[in-house]
Amino acid sequence: MTLIETKNLWKTYTMGTEKVHALSGVTLQIQKGEYVAIMGPSGSGKSTLMNLIGCLDTPTQGDYILNGKAVNKMNDDELANIRNREIGFVFQTFNLLARATALHNVELPLIYNGSGSLDRVEKAELALKRVELTDRMLHKPSELSGGQRQRVAVARALVNDPSLILADEPTGNLDSKTSVEIMKLFDEIHRQGNTIIVVTHERDIANHAHRVISILDGKIATDEIVTEDQRRKAQ
Amino acid sequence: MIAASLLKISIQALWANKLRTGLTLLGVIIGVTSVMTIISALEGMMGAVESQLDRLGPSTFIATTIGGVATSEEQWHEMLKRKPIDIDYADDILEGCELCEKVCPRTFNSANIKYRGERLRDVFVMGSTYNLIDVVDFEVDQGHFHSREDDIYRREVVFIGETVREALFSGVDAIGKSIRLDGKKYTVVGVAKKMGSMFGQDRDKFVVIPLDVSIKQFGKPRRNSNFVIKARSVDDLDEAMDEARIVLRSLRHVPYDKPDDFILLTADAILDQLNSVTRIFRMGLVGISSISLVVGGIVVMNIMMVSVSERTREIGIRKSVGARQNHILLQFLFEALLTTLTGGLIGIVLGYIAAASLVQMIDMQISPSVFGMVAGLSISTGIGVIFGIYPAMKAARLDPIKALSYE
Numbered sequence: 001m002t003l004i005e006t007k008n009l010w011k012t013y014t015m016g017t018e019k020v021h022a023l024s025g026v027t028l029q030i031q032k033g034e035y036v037a038i039m040g041p042s043g044s045g046k047s048t049l050m051n052l053i054g055c056l057d058t059p060t061q062g063d064y065i066l067n068g069k070a071v072n073k074m075n076d077d078e079l080a081n082i083r084n085r086e087i088g089f090v091f092q093t094f095n096l097l098a099r100a101t102a103l104h105n106v107e108l109p110l111i112y113n114g115s116g117s118l119d120r121v122e123k124a125e126l127a128l129k130r131v132e133l134t135d136r137m138l139h140k141p142s143e144l145s146g147g148q149r150q151r152v153a154v155a156r157a158l159v160n161d162p163s164l165i166l167a168d169e170p171t172g173n174l175d176s177k178t179s180v181e182i183m184k185l186f187d188e189i190h191r192q193g194n195t196i197i198v199v200t201h202e203r204d205i206a207n208h209a210h211r212v213i214s215i216l217d218g219k220i221a222t223d224e225i226v227t228e229d230q231r232r233k234a235q
Numbered sequence: 236m237i238a239a240s241l242l243k244i245s246i247q248a249l250w251a252n253k254l255r256t257g258l259t260l261l262g263v264i265i266g267v268t269s270v271m272t273i274i275s276a277l278e279g280m281m282g283a284v285e286s287q288l289d290r291l292g293p294s295t296f297i298a299t300t301i302g303g304v305a306t307s308e309e310q311w312h313e314m315l316k317r318k319p320i321d322i323d324y325a326d327d328i329l330e331g332c333e334l335c336e337k338v339c340p341r342t343f344n345s346a347n348i349k350y351r352g353e354r355l356r357d358v359f360v361m362g363s364t365y366n367l368i369d370v371v372d373f374e375v376d377q378g379h380f381h382s383r384e385d386d387i388y389r390r391e392v393v394f395i396g397e398t399v400r401e402a403l404f405s406g407v408d409a410i411g412k413s414i415r416l417d418g419k420k421y422t423v424v425g426v427a428k429k430m431g432s433m434f435g436q437d438r439d440k441f442v443v444i445p446l447d448v449s450i451k452q453f454g455k456p457r458r459n460s461n462f463v464i465k466a467r468s469v470d471d472l473d474e475a476m477d478e479a480r481i482v483l484r485s486l487r488h489v490p491y492d493k494p495d496d497f498i499l500l501t502a503d504a505i506l507d508q509l510n511s512v513t514r515i516f517r518m519g520l521v522g523i524s525s526i527s528l529v530v531g532g533i534v535v536m537n538i539m540m541v542s543v544s545e546r547t548r549e550i551g552i553r554k555s556v557g558a559r560q561n562h563i564l565l566q567f568l569f570e571a572l573l574t575t576l577t578g579g580l581i582g583i584v585l586g587y588i589a590a591a592s593l594v595q596m597i598d599m600q601i602s603p604s605v606f607g608m609v610a611g612l613s614i615s616t617g618i619g620v621i622f623g624i625y626p627a628m629k630a631a632r633l634d635p636i637k638a639l640s641y642e
Binding site: 056083095 | 236240244247548555562635
């Protein structure tokens with residue numbers, strides 16, 4: 001079943017009098033349950049593609065269908081609803097609320113869909129259990145290590161049971177040992193049936209996925225399947 | 236449900252920034268306190284004047300030559316040139332005005348009073364007929380007001396105010412004692428109930444003597460006299476005043492094409508005039524104190540703006556996990572409203588205390604007014620909305636991508 005379908009996506013920024021094409025006609029399909037890496041050097045347009053797929057932004061031109069819904073025609077609030085229900089973000093810089101506990105950070109998406117507070121706490125505790133942070137639930141981000149912070153972010157991404165986990169350079173701020181841990185966590189989440197897209201510029205990280213899409217100059221350069229062998233090496 | 240959660244988030248944010256919240260509160264408190272002080276004090280004063288005028292009663296009016304408000308110098312001079320009202324007209328008015336139930340002429344003088352060794356200077360001496368007590372709301376504490384017979388036989392009897400009693404008869408029963416008004420002997424027949432003072436003026440430093448006795452002692456009054464007239468009922472007041480006007484015009488020979496050379500004043504008319512004369516003054520006071528309210532509002536807005544830009548990243552995070560524009564808007568608006576409402580409540584209490592101590596200096600009291608509280612709360616809510624909405628909208632409209640990458 002197709003989860004993501006983009007047709008000829010363009011994103012154009014106007015800088016002064018000049019028009020810059022961050023994306024020039026990206027067409028791709030991602031099936032439910034896939035584990036995909038999007039690779040590319042900085043300036044290639046991979047971040048722009050991630051923002052569009054993550055419904056943080058809308059394309060200048062082209063269609064984007066997420067889970068059967070035409071997202072490219074939605075307004076800000078409808079996009080917010082889609083982000084809330086369909087997408088779980090994991091960012092390079094964690095993006096946790098500094099003053100809030102791990103538990104409250106994980107609860108956050110549930111606040112905006114109107115869940116009751118008991119329901120919220122129950123779901124958040126469950127998500128934290130999945131990332132093995134049950135004993136750190138009431139710690140604030142400043143009291144957690146980098147790896148723990150990123151696991152809180154993963155729990156927050158999982159808590160609403162979204163159809164897509166979208167990770168933007170999830171290991172970019174972590175040492176190599178912690179990076180491995182986090183990528184193992186993604187592997188595990190994928191095995192449980194979630195669809196994952198990881199945006200990265202590192203081949204090793206990308207090889208955890210089952211499919212790697214390379215972006216160059218706003219276009220898809222290559223779209224390859226990762227072999228078992230390559231994957232084992234990366235792990 | 237979501238609104239309740241957002242409210243909780245706002246409270247937590249305010250609590251986490253105690254210093255900032257405290258400073259914002261201070262701005263609002265100063266503003267609301269100053270406005271509330273002025274409003275409460277003014278309302279208290281006007282209320283005191285009103286209750287004083289109520290002593291005149293709703294069916295009574297005063298006929299006089301100088302009174303009310305002169306709107307120009309010419310008018311004032313015209314008033315001064317008028318011939319004084321003749322207190323002998325009482326019977327003519329009563330006869331000519333069918334709807335007038337009682338007509339009570341009064342004279343006003345002042346005298347020094349002596350009882351044995353005690354002495355009281357410059358006491359207000361009112362001369363009136365026996366029916367004054369039915370027309371004006373004096374309350375008798377001891378004894379009685381002078382009677383019709385006292386009027387007819389021109390007895391030298393006197394009804395005294397509380398201040399006079401206190402000064403001359405402390406610890407002694409005043410009734411039946413002889414006092415001297417500018418040397419002339421009078422017998423005390425009654426004591427009035429204490430009225431207290433207003434605007435620093437002692438309203439109990441007076442005596443009342445029979446009208447003809449006062450004329451005998453002080454001479455025929457010129458401008459220092461007027462009539463208190465009571466209509467048969469409140470409904471008859473307007474017609475009674477018309478009838479009295481016709482009688483007075485003919486008695487005073489006013490040509491048909493000339494305006495009245497006298498004034499008929501009701502308690503309402505006096506209050507209206509007082510209101511209109513003091514309106515500009517009151518508006519000015521409220522206006523000046525409102526400046527501090529605007530300053531308070533600007534403090535709120537300023538701090539909200541800082542708060543929004545400081546929390547840009549937080550807004551980005553909230554938006555990325557699905558907060559809609561309205562959710563962000565409400566979160567920040569709640570913060571503004573919580574601050575201004577709390578500040579408003581504190582301001583109302585402080586303003587009331589300040590107003591109470593202010594009016595106490597001029598011997599009056601105020602009671603908490605519903606109007607004042609409603610005004611204070613709506614003013615502070617208004618500030619919260621007006622000065623909070625712009626920063627909140629700014630927050631709500633932030634682009635999530637830019638907000639997330641904000642350093």
